[in-house]
Amino acid sequence: MPINYYIFLSVCLFSIGIVGVLTRRNAIIIFMCIELMLNAVNLLLVAFSRMHHAAAYALDNSTLVGSEAQIFVFFIMVVAAAEVTVGLAIIVMLYRNIHSVDINFLNRLKH
Amino acid sequence: MSITEILFWVLSTAAIVAALLVIFSKNPVHSVLWLIVVFFAISGHYVLLNAQFLAIVNMIVYAGAIMVLFLFVIMLMNMNADQEPTKSKWMKIAGVISGGSLTLLLIAALKYNTATTGGEEAGIGLIQQLGKTLFNEYVVPFEISSVLFLSAMVGAVVLGKKEKNIVNSDIANQ
Numbered sequence: 001m002p003i004n005y006y007i008f009l010s011v012c013l014f015s016i017g018i019v020g021v022l023t024r025r026n027a028i029i030i031f032m033c034i035e036l037m038l039n040a041v042n043l044l045l046v047a048f049s050r051m052h053h054a055a056a057y058a059l060d061n062s063t064l065v066g067s068e069a070q071i072f073v074f075f076i077m078v079v080a081a082a083e084v085t086v087g088l089a090i091i092v093m094l095y096r097n098i099h100s101v102d103i104n105f106l107n108r109l110k111h
Numbered sequence: 112m113s114i115t116e117i118l119f120w121v122l123s124t125a126a127i128v129a130a131l132l133v134i135f136s137k138n139p140v141h142s143v144l145w146l147i148v149v150f151f152a153i154s155g156h157y158v159l160l161n162a163q164f165l166a167i168v169n170m171i172v173y174a175g176a177i178m179v180l181f182l183f184v185i186m187l188m189n190m191n192a193d194q195e196p197t198k199s200k201w202m203k204i205a206g207v208i209s210g211g212s213l214t215l216l217l218i219a220a221l222k223y224n225t226a227t228t229g230g231e232e233a234g235i236g237l238i239q240q241l242g243k244t245l246f247n248e249y250v251v252p253f254e255i256s257s258v259l260f261l262s263a264m265v266g267a268v269v270l271g272k273k274e275k276n277i278v279n280s281d282i283a284n285q
Binding site for chain 1: 115123139142149206207217225228229230232236249256271
């Protein structure tokens, strides 16, 4: 597979996430769009890892180049899980206070 | 057309269509279910790229744990009714135009590549190899991420706890 295909797929998924963040008003859907963007980046990291590993393997067949990127994806998943926990707790707390998850009612930090 | 290319196109189409349905479906529960479809398609891509460990972790952590958490919260808030007031039409058009411009810009900037992801490889995506790398070179970030998880857990509990004085003042006001 040419690496271009993976770049285009990731760019499409990332932009769909951005459009979702810009057009939706439900805070939970916005959170889900952020997860979508993180996954697009993960997919691109794995594709680049495979590309670099294949190039290095042609020269030296005991190389482990490319496993760093997969460790990086692993850490992105860890941080995303922690972020979702705290973010959903904040959304639940806001819902208990103002009985809505519409982000237009969440502008009290401005005042 | 080899079987890998067919699988690539099928998984890519599934991922993009499901991602579009995530942002365009009115019901939040349907959005969560379509996002699970996106995550399974991305797991399929990981398998095609010989990253088997990440494929399994993606399925368990994202499609299993995180999405179930989202479903719990949505059902806790009883939001499955369609009660979201729509944004104005111009905001939607502006959002779609800016997202489309970003797509065009990134594709135009990144389209001149000749590298491929094919070729031989030594199984770096298997759990044995990744575990060796993780626990030899990346042991400090691993431990720090465990501290991060602990603080996230404590933070979620502190945020989710009912605040006693607010509840009492509400009762006093009524």
